[in-house]
Amino acid sequence: MDGVRFLPAGDTAVVAEFGNEISEAVNRRVAAFAALLAQSGIPGIQETVPTYRSLMIHYDPRVIRYGALLSALSALELPPEDAGAGAEKEVLVIPVLYGGEAGPDICNVAEKNGLTEAEVIALHTGTDYRVYMLGFIPGFTYLGGMDPRLNTPRLATPRVKIPAGSVGIAGMQTGVYPVESPGGWQLIGRTPVAFYDAHRADPILPKAGWYIRFAAVDAAEYARIEAAVAAGTYEVEHLTVKEAAHED
Amino acid sequence: MRIKIIQPGVLTTVQDLGRTGYQQFGVPVSGVCDPFAAKLANILAGNPQDAAVLECTMMGPVIEFLDPGVFAVSGAEVTPVLDGEELLVNTATRAARGQRLSFRVPKAGFRFVIAFAGGINVPQLMGSRATFMKTREGGFCGRKLQAGDTLDIFDVPLPGPDLSRHYGGNGFAAKPLYEIRVVPGPQDDHFTEAGLHTFLNEVYTVTASSDRMGMRLDGPAIEATDGYDIISDGISMGAVQVASGKPIILLADRQTTGGYTKIANVITADFKILAQLKAGDRLRFTAVSMEEAQDAFCREADALDGFARWLSL
Numbered sequence: 001m002d003g004v005r006f007l008p009a010g011d012t013a014v015v016a017e018f019g020n021e022i023s024e025a026v027n028r029r030v031a032a033f034a035a036l037l038a039q040s041g042i043p044g045i046q047e048t049v050p051t052y053r054s055l056m057i058h059y060d061p062r063v064i065r066y067g068a069l070l071s072a073l074s075a076l077e078l079p080p081e082d083a084g085a086g087a088e089k090e091v092l093v094i095p096v097l098y099g100g101e102a103g104p105d106i107c108n109v110a111e112k113n114g115l116t117e118a119e120v121i122a123l124h125t126g127t128d129y130r131v132y133m134l135g136f137i138p139g140f141t142y143l144g145g146m147d148p149r150l151n152t153p154r155l156a157t158p159r160v161k162i163p164a165g166s167v168g169i170a171g172m173q174t175g176v177y178p179v180e181s182p183g184g185w186q187l188i189g190r191t192p193v194a195f196y197d198a199h200r201a202d203p204i205l206p207k208a209g210w211y212i213r214f215a216a217v218d219a220a221e222y223a224r225i226e227a228a229v230a231a232g233t234y235e236v237e238h239l240t241v242k243e244a245a246h247e248d
Numbered sequence: 249m250r251i252k253i254i255q256p257g258v259l260t261t262v263q264d265l266g267r268t269g270y271q272q273f274g275v276p277v278s279g280v281c282d283p284f285a286a287k288l289a290n291i292l293a294g295n296p297q298d299a300a301v302l303e304c305t306m307m308g309p310v311i312e313f314l315d316p317g318v319f320a321v322s323g324a325e326v327t328p329v330l331d332g333e334e335l336l337v338n339t340a341t342r343a344a345r346g347q348r349l350s351f352r353v354p355k356a357g358f359r360f361v362i363a364f365a366g367g368i369n370v371p372q373l374m375g376s377r378a379t380f381m382k383t384r385e386g387g388f389c390g391r392k393l394q395a396g397d398t399l400d401i402f403d404v405p406l407p408g409p410d411l412s413r414h415y416g417g418n419g420f421a422a423k424p425l426y427e428i429r430v431v432p433g434p435q436d437d438h439f440t441e442a443g444l445h446t447f448l449n450e451v452y453t454v455t456a457s458s459d460r461m462g463m464r465l466d467g468p469a470i471e472a473t474d475g476y477d478i479i480s481d482g483i484s485m486g487a488v489q490v491a492s493g494k495p496i497i498l499l500a501d502r503q504t505t506g507g508y509t510k511i512a513n514v515i516t517a518d519f520k521i522l523a524q525l526k527a528g529d530r531l532r533f534t535a536v537s538m539e540e541a542q543d544a545f546c547r548e549a550d551a552l553d554g555f556a557r558w559l560s561l
Contacts, residue, residue, distance in 0.1 A: 007434035010513030011541035013484040015434045022479060049271045049482040051505050056482025058268075061542040062549055134274040135480060135505030138383060142480075178274075179383055196273075198373050198385050204273035 001078055003029075006070050011061055014069060017054040024144065026053045027132050031209035032078055042072045050208040051133045052142070090210040091128055093237035094176070094191050096167050097222040098124075102190035109152045109169055109186055120188065121216050123147045128211040129174065139178030139196030139204045143212060146174045158184035165191045167214065176212075178204075189214075192226035193236055205236060213239075249315035251364065253397040254348065259305035262368050262387035262399070263361075263500075265298045267376035271504040277485070278378040278386065281460060281500045282359055282523035283516075284548065285323035288415055289363035291556045292320035292340045294404065299367030300377035302393070304360050306526070308351030309393065311362075313343040316406060318365035324357025324524055325420050339414040340365075342406070356422035357524035366402035380501065381460075413559055417551075420524045425451065426531040428522060430488060430512035431541050435478060438509045439490075443471035447488075447511055448533055452495060456527040461501040462489075463525065469493030472509060480507040486514030486522065488533070497522065517544035 007015040016033060019026035030050050037048060037057070044063030049056040059069060098121045099106045110120050129143035146169070154170045159182060162168075166177045168185030177183065178196035191214075195205050206212060217225065228234035253260070265286065266279025280286040280303050287297040302309070308326065320340040321328045328335040329350045335341055337360070343349065354360065370377050370388050379387025388399060436444065452467035470490050483489070483506050487498045491508040498506075499522075514522055515536065525531065 008431055008513070008538055009434045009482065009510070010431055010484045010486055011515050011538065011545050013482070013513075015481055017434075017481070020479060047269050047271055049504055051481045052479050054481040056271075056484070058271075058484065061545050065542055066538045133480065133505065134272065136274060136503060138270075138273060138275040140274050198383075203270065203374055204275070208272060 001074055001076055004033075006073060008066065009056060011066075013056055013058045014066065014073075015054050015056050016073065019053045022052050022132070022144070024130060027130065027144070027209075029078060030055050033076070036076050036078065037073070040072070040076060042069070044069070051135070087243055088240050089128075089243045090207075091213050091239040091241055092206055092210060093213050093215050093239065094193055095217040095221065095225055096125075096189040096191050096214045097219060098189040098216055102222075103167065103188040105155070105168075105186035106188040109150060109188055112152045113149050115149065120150065123150055124174070124188065125214045125216055128213050131206045131208050131210045131212060133208050134204065134206070137179055137181065138198070141175055141195070141206055141212065143173065143175050146172060148172065150174070152186050154184035155186060158182055162187065163190065165193065165195075167191060192222055192229050193234070194229060249313075249317050249366070249401045249403060251317070251399050251401060252312045252314055253309055253393045253395055253399070254312050255310040256393045256395055256397075257304050257309040257351075258307045260309045260393045261303050261379040261381070262300055262370050262377055262393075263303045263379060264300045264377045266500065267374050267378050267380070267386065270374050271482070274504050275374060276380055276382075276501055276504060278380045279376070279500050280361060280523075282323050282361065282520050284520040284552075285359075285361045285523070286363070287552050288338065288555075289320045289322040289361045290367070291552065291559060292322070292338065292415065293318055293363040293365045294340070294559075295363055295365065295367050297552065297556070299363065300370060301364075301368065302362040304351070304362065306358060307353065308360065310348060310350045312348050313345060314398070316343065316345050317401060318342050318406065318411075319349065320363050321360055322363075322415075323360030323420065324354040325422070326354040326357070326360050327352040336414070337419055338417075340411050342411060357420040358526040359523050364401045365406070366404040369400040369402045382501065410559065415555060420520070424530065426521055426525060426529065427534050428531050429515045429518050429536045429541065430533050431515060431538055432512045432535055433510075434481070435509040436511050438472050438474065438476075438478070439511055440471045440473050444511070446470050447495070448535055451530050451532050454525045454527050454529045454531070458527065459501070460499055462499055463497040463522070465495045465497070465531075467494065470495065470511065476509045477507055478509055480505045483510070484513060486516070486519060488512045488514065499523075515541040515544060517541070517548050
């Protein structure tokens with residue numbers, strides 16, 4: 001397999017590195033390799049952790065040694081790089097109440113970029129964001145694809161407490177706080193959907209390689225969804241859509 | 249059966265071998281910092297090696313047995329005391345109803361594990377009973393133990409394991425300088441030759457700002473070729489991260505991914521030393537081959553399995 005480096009990460013993990021850039025093309029190779037590996041039947045693999053540009057593979061050296069694992073990994077053949085075009089993609093539709101108390105910093109984002117709040121919402125909901133990876137805290141998604149017209153620096157003074165479900169912008173990044181935490185992101189809205197619920201059958205909603213589409217809802221709809229989430233009856237809209245050819 | 253926490257000690261938490269399978273979602277592994285001690289104590293108590301235990305830090309707890317039970321202690325060189333009677337680590341002991349287990353301050357080491365026959369019965373969360381304090385989840389109410397907490401232990405037939413058999417291996421012993429073996433990588437190529445030489449030859453000291461997430465070291469700065477930032481990738485237990493010139497060894501509560509260079513990774517067989525180091529302890533890193541590291545890994549795992557088989561004969 002070409003274009004991949006295998007790096008040792010201690011005696012129970014190896015990193016398959018596909019590049020040194022944040023790009024959709026590299027991230028697609030990571031996802032394709034993770035899927036290939038899951039089907040490969042290589043023994044001793046315990047779990048894999050995808051990131052922007054690499055896949056960490058945790059394994060049991062009593063089942064497979066480093067050298068044998070590298071041979072087996074090298075023998076896997078990734079499909080050609082453009083195989084993703086025209087394929088289907090998984091999209092989660094996340095309802096968001098923008099502005100007001102739920103998104104107190106939306107005015108900062110609008111002002112910084114010379115937009116109205118309505119334009120901020122239109123731009124933010126107008127893209128499917130690729131989940132490049134999850135990390136930092138349970139259920140935190142690193143999303144790619146935000147419109148550069150929303151680029152806004154972090155708050156000068158971070159907040160001590162940000163409620164779970166807050167949707168924010170930090171520089172060229174956008175994302176959702178899965179749990180209550182401190183942070184300096186510009187908050188533009190809030191979703192009643194729990195990205196992370198340890199007691200749910202699937203504790204974390206999104207998977208690396210999926211897409212997030214934010215959909216604006218009003219306060220009444222937010223309250224209705226919030227109640228349904230609390231009652232355990234809300235189902236996040238999950239679409240499988242045909243992809244256009246990629247942009248890169 | 250049940251136990252009651254009379255005094256919690258400095259930091260006593262319910263842990264097992266960790267929450268695996270959810271790292272791809274950003275869920276840290278947690279679990280004990282000293283897996284060898286947990287496995288050994290469990291074997292002695294007649295449990296599967298991955299049963300939930302108490303991980304204690306420095307000042308141990310005082311525990312009352314509300315029902316008769318069997319327990320074993322492993323890890324630091326510590327003296328368990330049962331109603332005034334001094335006991336040995338790495339042996340199983342029977343406790344009667346109402347007896348109290350306490351601990352002297354460890355003579356050497358930092359953490360020890362108490363396994364109870366049956367294993368601690370707290371609800372599994374994502375397949376594990378480990379406590380992750382940052383999100384206040386798992387273990388016992390997602391937190392360290394407090395005075396008055398009552399923990400349930402799975403009932404097993406007593407008398408349980410053969411108490412005359414104990415582990416003959418050497419326990420943890422204090423040293424003026426600890427040798428910690430590492431396998432270089434994944435980002436060893438981000439450091440200058442001088443930086444690598446510094447890392448493998450200088451002495452580093454454990455600082456007080458260390459916790460279950462990471463052990464911060466003080467010592468000569470390690471020179472990188474082009475800064476310490478990378479595009480985030482995965483982090484395994486024992487990774488030696490260099491973020492601002494000084495190394496941090498990432499432990500059980502580490503994040504699943506991170507954006508700093510990792511010069512090397514401590515080998516699994518030396519986690520039992522690593523977990524015992526405390527502020528002021530001095531260490532030096534030694535590079536070993538992957539083959540040597542994995543030989544040591546397999547020897548240790550085989551020895552534990554062999555000991556478990558021998559105990560059950």
